[in-house]
Amino acid sequence: MKHIKAGSTYVIRLDRGEKVVETLTRFCEKRKVRSAFFQGIGTCRRAELGFFLMDKGRYKFRKVPGDQEITSLMGNVSLLGGKPFVHAHIVISGPDFLARGGHLKEAEVLATCEIVLTPLSRSLTRTYSRSTGLKPLDF
Amino acid sequence: MKHIKAGSTYVIRLDRGEKVVETLTRFCEKRKVRSAFFQGIGTCRRAELGFFLMDKGRYKFRKVPGDQEITSLMGNVSLLGGKPFVHAHIVISGPDFLARGGHLKEAEVLATCEIVLTPLSRSLTRTYSRSTGLKPLDF
Amino acid sequence: MKHIKAGSTYVIRLDRGEKVVETLTRFCEKRKVRSAFFQGIGTCRRAELGFFLMDKGRYKFRKVPGDQEITSLMGNVSLLGGKPFVHAHIVISGPDFLARGGHLKEAEVLATCEIVLTPLSRSLTRTYSRSTGLKPLDF
Numbered sequence: 001m002k003h004i005k006a007g008s009t010y011v012i013r014l015d016r017g018e019k020v021v022e023t024l025t026r027f028c029e030k031r032k033v034r035s036a037f038f039q040g041i042g043t044c045r046r047a048e049l050g051f052f053l054m055d056k057g058r059y060k061f062r063k064v065p066g067d068q069e070i071t072s073l074m075g076n077v078s079l080l081g082g083k084p085f086v087h088a089h090i091v092i093s094g095p096d097f098l099a100r101g102g103h104l105k106e107a108e109v110l111a112t113c114e115i116v117l118t119p120l121s122r123s124l125t126r127t128y129s130r131s132t133g134l135k136p137l138d139f
Numbered sequence: 140m141k142h143i144k145a146g147s148t149y150v151i152r153l154d155r156g157e158k159v160v161e162t163l164t165r166f167c168e169k170r171k172v173r174s175a176f177f178q179g180i181g182t183c184r185r186a187e188l189g190f191f192l193m194d195k196g197r198y199k200f201r202k203v204p205g206d207q208e209i210t211s212l213m214g215n216v217s218l219l220g221g222k223p224f225v226h227a228h229i230v231i232s233g234p235d236f237l238a239r240g241g242h243l244k245e246a247e248v249l250a251t252c253e254i255v256l257t258p259l260s261r262s263l264t265r266t267y268s269r270s271t272g273l274k275p276l277d278f
Numbered sequence: 279m280k281h282i283k284a285g286s287t288y289v290i291r292l293d294r295g296e297k298v299v300e301t302l303t304r305f306c307e308k309r310k311v312r313s314a315f316f317q318g319i320g321t322c323r324r325a326e327l328g329f330f331l332m333d334k335g336r337y338k339f340r341k342v343p344g345d346q347e348i349t350s351l352m353g354n355v356s357l358l359g360g361k362p363f364v365h366a367h368i369v370i371s372g373p374d375f376l377a378r379g380g381h382l383k384e385a386e387v388l389a390t391c392e393i394v395l396t397p398l399s400r401s402l403t404r405t406y407s408r409s410t411g412l413k414p415l416d417f
Contacts, residue, residue, distance in 0.1 A: 002417035006313065006398035011354075013415045035145065037255040039178065039317065039352055041367040043330055051208055051234050052182055052250060062236055069329055071367045071379030072211045072230065072350045074178055076150075076253055087253070089180040089210045091230050091238055091350065091369050091379060095329050097340055099238035099369055099377035101210030101230060111330055112414050114354055114365070116315040120145035136251050137152045139141035174284065176394040178317065190347055190373050191321050191389060201375055211350045211369065213317055215289075215392055226392070228319040228349045230369050230377055238377035240349030240369060259284035275390050276291045278280035 001027060012040075014113040020044065020073070021086050021106050024115070028077050028084035033117070035124035038088075040073035042113030047092055049102030057133025064100055067110055068092035071099060077117070078124035080135060085126060140166060151179075153252040159183065159212070160225050160245050163254070167216050167223035172256070174263035177227075179212035181252030186231055188241030196272025203239055206249055207231035210238060216256070217263035219274060224265060279305060290318075292391040298322065298351070299364050299384050302393070306355050306362035311395070313402035316366075318351035320391030325370050327380030335411025342378055345388055346370035349377060355395070356402035358413060363404060 001023050003012040010031070014023055028036070045067050050059035075088035091101040126135040140162050142151040149170070153162055167175070184206050189198035214227035230240040265274040279301050281290040288309070292301055306314070323345050328337035353366035369379040404413040 004400055004402070004417055006400040009398060011313075011315075011398065011402060011415070013417050035150075037150075037178065039315065041352055041354075041365070043332075049232075049236050051232070051236065052206075053234075054182075054206060054249060060234060064236070067330075067332060069367060069380045071369050072352050074180055074211050074213075074352075076180075076255065087180065089208060091210050091232075091377070093327075093329070093369075093379035095331075095338060097327050097329065097342070097378045097380050099230070099240075099379040100236045101232035101238040101377075102208045102236050110332060111410070111412055114415060116354065120148060120150065122143055122145040124143070124150060132250070134250055137150070137253060139143055139152050174289075176289075176317065188371075188375050190371070190375065191345075192373075193321075193345060193388060199373060203375070213319055213350050213352075215319075215394065226319065228347060230349050230371075238369070238379075239375045240371035240377040241347045241375050259287060259289065261282055261284040263282070263289060271389070273389055276289070276392060278282055278291050 008119055010117045012115040012117060014109045016109055018109045019106050024086045025084055033077055033119050034079050035120040036077040036117050038075055038115050038117040040113055040115035042070040043110040044068050044070050044107040045110050047107035048105040050105050051102050061105055066094055068094050078126050080126045147258055149256040151254040151256060153248045155248055157248045158245050163225045164223055172216055172258050173218050174259040175216040175256050177214055177254050177256040179252055179254035181209040182249040183207050183209050183246040184249050186246035187244040189244050190241050200244055205233055207233050217265050219265045286397055288395040290393040290395060292387045294387055296387045297384050302364045303362055311355055311397050312357050313398040314355040314395050316353055316393050316395040318391055318393035320348040321388040322346050322348050322385040323388050325385035326383040328383050329380050339383055344372055346372050356404050358404045
């Protein structure tokens with residue numbers, strides 16, 4: 001993972017084998033990013049997508065096999081329990097060009113992943129709710 | 140719907156049962172947002188997608204049944220007839236993780252929807268064209 | 279193609295028949311945009327999508343027939359060989375509302391395409407690697 005800072009905006013390049021959510025989270029910890037939004041494109045494999053089951057208060061996960069284009073990576077950074085929390089949704093497409101998507105649990109970068117992350121001037125925080133299984137933004 | 144303002148950027152949390160387009164539009168009316176762009180992620184149901192039929196000058200709409208992840212919500216705000224107009228496209232994915240998408244007519248927030256909306260320093264306006272059925276940006 | 283500048287941000291309207299990548303590239307050349315990120319929505323046809331074959335170091339391309347909503351256009355601008363290079367990924371959806379996606383080789387605007395392009399205050403550059411077939415950002 002490498003990055004440059006342009007004004008307050010970070011351009012981040014994730015490299016082969018790096019995990020998207022884990023690496024972004026570590027980046028935010030290191031740079032003390034407490035709130036941000038981001039977008040990204042790239043390629044990945046071992047993508048694990050989540051679909052939230054409202055009535056069960058938990059995600060159903062599925063690992064998507066094979067290499068995938070990251071056609072859209074979108075999300076935000078906030079603090080959960082005082083630590084940066086990356087909330088990302090992703091759309092991926094394979095060699096059949098069909099798009100799959102969901103909450104991004106994790107994915108491993110294949111060739112590259114190029115993310116533009118814009119920090120916000122005010123902290124965002126979340127709190128986990130045991131009753132719903134959700135971690136809504138505290139507003 | 141709740142929001143915070145970070146610099147000139149709004150972070151908006153839509154809550155269960157709120158309609159995405161309607162609530163965003165009302166937010167822009169209230170805050171006098173006349174031009175902006177936004178991105179968002181979340182979950183929804185009762186999504187109604189549109190596909191523009193060029194030769195007929197109108198949308199074909201379809202309601203997508205069931206709960207859906209909002210894997211990408213993207214769009215802009217401009218003035219149409221002097222009032223804020225939200226133009227949004229959406230990609231959603233269900234429990235099979237297949238992605239569907241289109242022009243967003245409306246969707247109802249399920250668990251949460253987190254939108255980052257960045258106002259622009261110049262107004263955008265649109266004008267409806269009866270001949271094409273379109274409402275292009277006036278440039 | 280028409281645009282307005284709001285602060286440092288460009289709002290670009292591509293019109294019927296214009297090629298997305300080609301027109302954006304020419305725009306960046308003309309305006310001397312050397313690094314930026316963008317998002318866009320619209321409609322297109324003659325979309326040609328790419329899927330990167332890692333082991334072959336090249337893209338597999340497919341032309342998607344028919345009119346399509348551009349449900350998400352996302353990417354960045356950098357310099358490659360001293361010239362603006364547009365790296366875009368796209369998600370499109372047809373009259374069946376199923377989403378397809380990939381690296382965007384090219385697409386022709388159908389009704390309109392509305393792009394928000396935010397220049398960055400530092401140049402981004404890429405270098406082509408003959409061994410991998412990739413053009414990673416130089417960091």
